[in-house]
Amino acid sequence: MSAQQHDFRLTADELAQFHRTGYAGPFTLYEPDEIARKWARTRQDLTDCSGAVYQDATDGSEAANLSNHDRHLDNAFLADHITQPGIVDRVVSVLGPDVLCWRSDFFPKYPGNEGTDWHQSVTFANASGRPQIQWPPGSGPGGCLTVWCAFTDATADMGALQFIPGTHRTMHYDETKRMRYDPDRNTSVVKNGVRRGFFGYDYRELQIDPDWRPDESRAVSMELRAGQFVVFWSRLLHASHPHAGRTKQMRMGFSARYVPAFVRVYPGASAVEEFGARASLERYGAVLVSGEDRFGHNRIAVSTTAGHVFRRRNGAAPTGA
Template sequence: MTTSQQTSFALTSDERAQFERDGFLGPIKIYEVEEMEERWKNIQRQLRDRSHAIYPENGGKASSISNYDRHLDIDLLSEHIMKQEIVERVASILGPNLLCWRSEFFPKYQGDEGTDWHQAANFAHASGTPQIVWPSENGQPAFGGTITVWTAFTHSTKENGCLQLMPGTHTQMNYDESKGMSYQADNVNAQEKDGIKRGFFGYDYRQLQKDPNWTPDESKAFPLVMKPGECVIFWSTLMHASLPHTGSKKDYRMGYAARFVPTQVQIYPGTDEVSEYGGGIVLDKYGAVLVSGHDEYGHNRIAKESQRGFQFIPHQLG
């Protein structure tokens, strides 16, 4: 049965068991290659129009952080985060009441470094301030994390910097995100670690290691090669990285990550502004998107559809 013929995309019991064991599933075909290539051409044209983007450009240039959450103003990206093939699979893991709280692009061009091995439980790594907080369990802080759906908008190969994953590493954090990291613009594309050109967008993830003498076990890793239109679903707490781009100039890699949490998770609690990666965004127009079920908690900013994409309705913030 092809993807277009399926009526349900909920995970099977075997798929769920595999996900719980490995921390990821994929590659999974969401679009045919030709469809994805055409969609990406259209998205590229729309990305240039920032008139309805909820974050302004930084210093006249759209940095990586100012390009967060373009699903809120670009219809094709909005359709993507709410696509049945994605939402039903994620709901199988997190439950039926589901929010997309962030999306972001991950480009890699000729000469770009690989990305450090890292994990994210509450996304406080850049600032030390949690961006998502799970309810406590028996009075103890929850383990946390988000489900990331990383979709290849172009071919993702070992030569152009595909993802690397370490199966089964999602149940124990090797990093303390509360430490925060110091941003150094001069570090971008300027570091080599264990013989590989690798960094973290101007940060050094080694600053967060619980054990400064610990080194990720590369023997457990594998490269995840994907075609346009394929995705991988993984816990953000899974050890993941990417290879450097050693290919040709025309062979760039573009990935798009949509991040999901259940509605009981608090998003940007007590936070009005996010500063990271050499830029900043103000959250006054931000809203998470309810992609499945109901929001029974009311403690998050929720965006509603309008004629111009999504719009945050202030009175809905509990």
């Protein structure tokens, strides 16, 4: 049976574990030698940002912080990656048949880099104070499914992900607050004995209870070999280890984020604002990876036969982008 015909949906046991813990995996998408070849080529291709979505970040010094977001919209390998049946079937198991990929990000960690701080996200309003995704009232739990794929090995020593199982049921952060972007102050801060940061922000500024601390005694490490991925709720408390520097190899993770098609993406927004930069959403579009768009309130991106992606609007004027 070919990969295209294989049914990759979560089994009943896997789905039950997912709802209990907030994550599922790891699953193998590529063999290590396969992803090594593909990532080496893709890494070179990504240096050409002429087709990148966010080209007009207003703060030139921080423009690079946005320029490599959503590269699935102009890179053939990444466009193919986010629609892989091994990923999409498992996402559909949780979200239902009509699914959008609304965002992708790279997460490099170089030797000596600090770990990523504990965090949760429901609306992704943490950096700008404005929701980036919005579920209709009463339609579900909010947040999105993150599919985090290791393009290189991701061991604990090299910055593997960490989860605190079951924490997707309770939010400890208030995303209506806004964090201050200050990379000089918020990078490599020792928290509970571990050097952690959050890309120039201090996620503790959003805590509902300022005295609350994550129970790291319950944390599990999600070690992945190159080519494997894990699926988890954005609401799950997650972080990553520091890169201990025992190897010169960087750790590269690529996350693709998925929501049901009825969720509004960038509602009422014309720009994305994060990491000290602001860029227009004019070239942005969410990608329909499964089912149909029955709602018409998001800008949808369409794949070409070459695997690249261009943007168009639905018939109805979208409220986002």
